Amino acid sequence: MAPVAPRSGDVIFANVERVNAELFTLTYGAIVRQLLTDLEEVDEVNKQLDQMGYNIGVRLIDEFLAKSNVSRCVDFKETAEVIAKVGLKMFLGITATVTNWDVEGTTCSLILEDNPLVDFVELPDTCQGLNYCSILSGVVRGALEMVSMKTEVTWLRDMLRGDDAFELQLKLLKRVPEEYPYKDDE
């Protein structure tokens, strides 16, 4: 029988190399700021952040699988729980609540209880339309693609835009048959 997936990433997080979150938060902020200067268009920045996240997700899935001992999830519900309780915890030290399932069990939302990406961040009026956390949706999409799930990952609510929570929607588009992982650049 397959080992049961861990219900929480607390132990893993306690055992990985950690750094102070300010370095991470400020580095991300500096990247966004530089991209806004270089790319000018907010939409282009959103796209670039999403692409960077995707590339990170494609790489981080290996570390996740190696350290978490998570085996194949039985369904997308379990996948979402593992992301919310183990994946987010292991890398960002946070967890999320999974909610808003559709009847097919292919779409749900993660409500983040906390979000280290946005500490000290306030968006100026000139940045309306910026999806500041695009990198995180990209990471989830990239990581899931490496384990054969094509998904659409979208921020539905964003506290930087005045919403009352951070809500990340995961929509399973299709399961792709197992094949040698390739890098999908475009």
Added chain:
Amino acid sequence: MYHVNLIEQFDRGVEEMGREVSESCVESLVTEIVSSYCNGFYADKPELAARRIEAIGFQVGHQLSERYTMDRPRFTDHLEAIKFICKDFWSEVFKKQIDNLKTNHRGTFVLQDNRFRWLSRMSVDPSIETLGSIQDPSAMAENKAAQAIGMHLYFPCGIIRGALSNLGIPCAVSADISNLPACSFVIRIKA
């Protein structure tokens, strides 16, 4: 060059850490900065890519230095500020202190980290060891691996320059990897 003793006192360092994230998160961001700027928008212009990567580091160093010095008195001279970078600042960012500090007492400081964290996980091509200083990005163009490492180092160089700039010390910072896995950062304070 004169050696400066860094082990005279242990101020902070052991202080309670606030919020933390996995080190992979920071490494992933640094990797993506380098690849986005070097392979993406500035693929043919390594000098411009280098300048952007350094600018991102500068921003980070400037803000970190601001936060880490909020509760302390102003530094009385350059050496005090550099010691702060070697000890407190380095400990916060890299979880260890600089191993060796030298100065010519005329505005040049060499900070050596015997095992620089951000290079320790990169596979290093032995041919790079002959490369020495990585001041000139165009000279590295023919050696992809050297260029990748060189580009990675613009980020911490920018962090140091930003941190010192916040302390009112304008300077130029370069990295020297002729003694891998040690990495030296050379700070030249502008008169």
